[in-house]
Amino acid sequence: xxxxxxxxxxxxxxxxxxxxxxxxxxxxxxxxxxxxxxxxxxxxxxxxxxxxxxxxxxxxxxxxxxxxxxxxxxxxxxxxxxxxxxxxxxxxxxxxxxxxxxxxxxxxxxxxxxxxxxxxxxxxxxxxxxxxxxxxxxxxxxxx
Numbered sequence: 001x002x003x004x005x006x007x008x009x010x011x012x013x014x015x016x017x018x019x020x021x022x023x024x025x026x027x028x029x030x031x032x033x034x035x036x037x038x039x040x041x042x043x044x045x046x047x048x049x050x051x052x053x054x055x056x057x058x059x060x061x062x063x064x065x066x067x068x069x070x071x072x073x074x075x076x077x078x079x080x081x082x083x084x085x086x087x088x089x090x091x092x093x094x095x096x097x098x099x100x101x102x103x104x105x106x107x108x109x110x111x112x113x114x115x116x117x118x119x120x121x122x123x124x125x126x127x128x129x130x131x132x133x134x135x136x137x138x139x140x141x142x143x144x
Contacts, residue, residue: 067112
């Protein structure tokens with residue numbers, strides 16, 4: 001199963017690099033019509049292979065560390081969706097704070113509602129619990 005997820009993640013990243021986008025809704029209901037192309041940036045559940053491939057490609061990466069039932073995470077979600085429209089070539093990855101403990105440790109995310117931004121292999125910024133739209137958009141812009 002892990003091999004399948006890794007292969008799927010790498011395939012999605014490859015397609016995103018070709019300009020084809022996909023979307024995953026880790027935070028809420030799935031209202032996207034999967035028969036229509038997504039207007040959003042690539043959004044995938046975190047995998048180490050996908051993250052490393054995006055870094056190697058020099059991509060703008062946004063890591064969203066979230067937890068089900070987190071009101072702060074829910075408040076951040078509309079801004080993250082807006083950012084996906086603003087940065088269609090960016091890779092947005094969700095890390096589940098409850099179930100992806102290795103990734104949480106790797107990113108030194110001490111709390112859910114952590115947003116971390118990269119430009120390739122360079123971390124350009126991070127926030128913890130920020131819900132202000134303008135501040136989050138400014139943070140996300142650091143990786144563009």
